Amino acid sequence: MTGPLSGMKMVEIAGIGPGPFCAMMLADLGADIIRIDRADKVAPIVSPQPSLDVLNRGRRSIGVNLKDPDGVATVLELIERSDALIEGFRPGVMERLGLGPEVCLERNPRLVYGRMTGWGQDGPMANVAGHDINYLSLTGALAAIGRAGEPPVPPLNLVADFGGGGMVLALGIAAALVERNTSGKGQVVDAAMVDGVSVMMSIFHGMTAMGVWSEQRGTNMLDSGAHWYDAYETSDGRYVSVGPVEPQFYALLLDKMGLDPGDFPQYDQARWPELKAKFAEIFKTKTRDEWCDLLEGTDACFAPILAMSEAPTHPHNVARGTFVDAFGIPQAAPAPRFSRTPGSIDAPPPHAGQHTDDVLAEYGVEPDRIAALRASGAIA
Numbered sequence: 001m002t003g004p005l006s007g008m009k010m011v012e013i014a015g016i017g018p019g020p021f022c023a024m025m026l027a028d029l030g031a032d033i034i035r036i037d038r039a040d041k042v043a044p045i046v047s048p049q050p051s052l053d054v055l056n057r058g059r060r061s062i063g064v065n066l067k068d069p070d071g072v073a074t075v076l077e078l079i080e081r082s083d084a085l086i087e088g089f090r091p092g093v094m095e096r097l098g099l100g101p102e103v104c105l106e107r108n109p110r111l112v113y114g115r116m117t118g119w120g121q122d123g124p125m126a127n128v129a130g131h132d133i134n135y136l137s138l139t140g141a142l143a144a145i146g147r148a149g150e151p152p153v154p155p156l157n158l159v160a161d162f163g164g165g166g167m168v169l170a171l172g173i174a175a176a177l178v179e180r181n182t183s184g185k186g187q188v189v190d191a192a193m194v195d196g197v198s199v200m201m202s203i204f205h206g207m208t209a210m211g212v213w214s215e216q217r218g219t220n221m222l223d224s225g226a227h228w229y230d231a232y233e234t235s236d237g238r239y240v241s242v243g244p245v246e247p248q249f250y251a252l253l254l255d256k257m258g259l260d261p262g263d264f265p266q267y268d269q270a271r272w273p274e275l276k277a278k279f280a281e282i283f284k285t286k287t288r289d290e291w292c293d294l295l296e297g298t299d300a301c302f303a304p305i306l307a308m309s310e311a312p313t314h315p316h317n318v319a320r321g322t323f324v325d326a327f328g329i330p331q332a333a334p335a336p337r338f339s340r341t342p343g344s345i346d347a348p349p350p351h352a353g354q355h356t357d358d359v360l361a362e363y364g365v366e367p368d369r370i371a372a373l374r375a376s377g378a379i380a
Contacts, residue, residue, distance in 0.1 A: 018166040020053075028345060034082075035061040036062060043352070050327050090126075110184065118130045141160075146217045152217065168191045219269075226269075227275040238304070240303070
């Protein structure tokens with residue numbers, strides 16, 4: 001492992017979505033992360049192929065019964081020798097398992113205890129179920145995403161789960177590890193998706209205060225209201241995107257399209273619907289590739305809208321190595337990039353419990369005790 005977090009040991013209590021994504025990012029940056037999978041998820045490995053769950057890449061997995069006191073005691077032994085913990089359960093679940101922050105920090109005062117929830121550790125909705133779309137709804141973000149006169153559009157689950165959740169928790173854990181160098185003490189990092197998304201919406205709160213953003217979605221410059229910031233269908237049924245916010249880039253777009261700037265004023269908001277219709281007609285006169293030949297690589301703020309299967313083969317992504325084929329699975333390369341300590345994908349996604357014996361032995365658990373733990377059902 002060569003990343004900037006090389007040498008850091010972490011424990012991940014297996015969850016779904018944003019928790020594994022946070023752990024993936026930290027593992028890509030060099031952290032040695034042991035994933036604690038539920039014992040009942042462990043099954044015999046019948047194929048030499050790795051798991052296809054890319055979010056779990058770069059870690060080792062052990063299978064533990066967290067309802068068994070000996071299983072919990074085993075996890076605490078790992079936590080004693082770890083720098084950080086990642087968990088993504090509802091408030092109180094880890095405490096009921098006997099793995100709450102107080103217990104873990106008592107055993108290891110230098111531990112950074114990373115917690116991720118949708119609603120947060122407290123508040124009237126802290127203990128109710130929810131998903132990305134619900135957290136977006138409560139922050140005002142979802143209401144702002146969509147076209148005029150149409151319902152809000154869920155932006156996959158990228159914004160709350162992975163942006164406001166996983167990435168924010170990864171930042172919090174990294175920051176707490178830096179602070180520990182000064183204080184010598186660990187702490188709890190409480191990452192709530194509603195908090196993370198709200199922070200991401202800061203620019204729009206500022207624009208609203210300035211009077212340049214309307215709560216009527218699909219009428220603003222960045223939400224498909226402007227003709228110069230949108231997606232357009234081409235003659236072959238594909239799509240392209242344009243987004244020249246700055247006047248000089250907009251002027252270049254018009255020039256490349258052979259349009260008279262006098263007929264297409266950029267900031268005459270009353271004319272945006274009319275000009276959007278004209279843009280739609282014009283973009284349907286050429287194929288996507290023809291528009292690429294004309295506009296790609298210029299300052300017109302243009303890009304073809306690629307399918308997921310197309311993105312890895314685009315020349316720019318190929319040149320940067322944005323996508324890699326790791327262990328037979330096409331996927332994104334680690335990000336961000338570091339000049340001296342580059343991140344890497346050091347292991348394929350594990351099968352649940354694949355490394356139980358190896359990891360426990362590495363952490364000093366004797367073979368006889370491993371056998372006893374397995375016989376009692378504490379480990380898988």
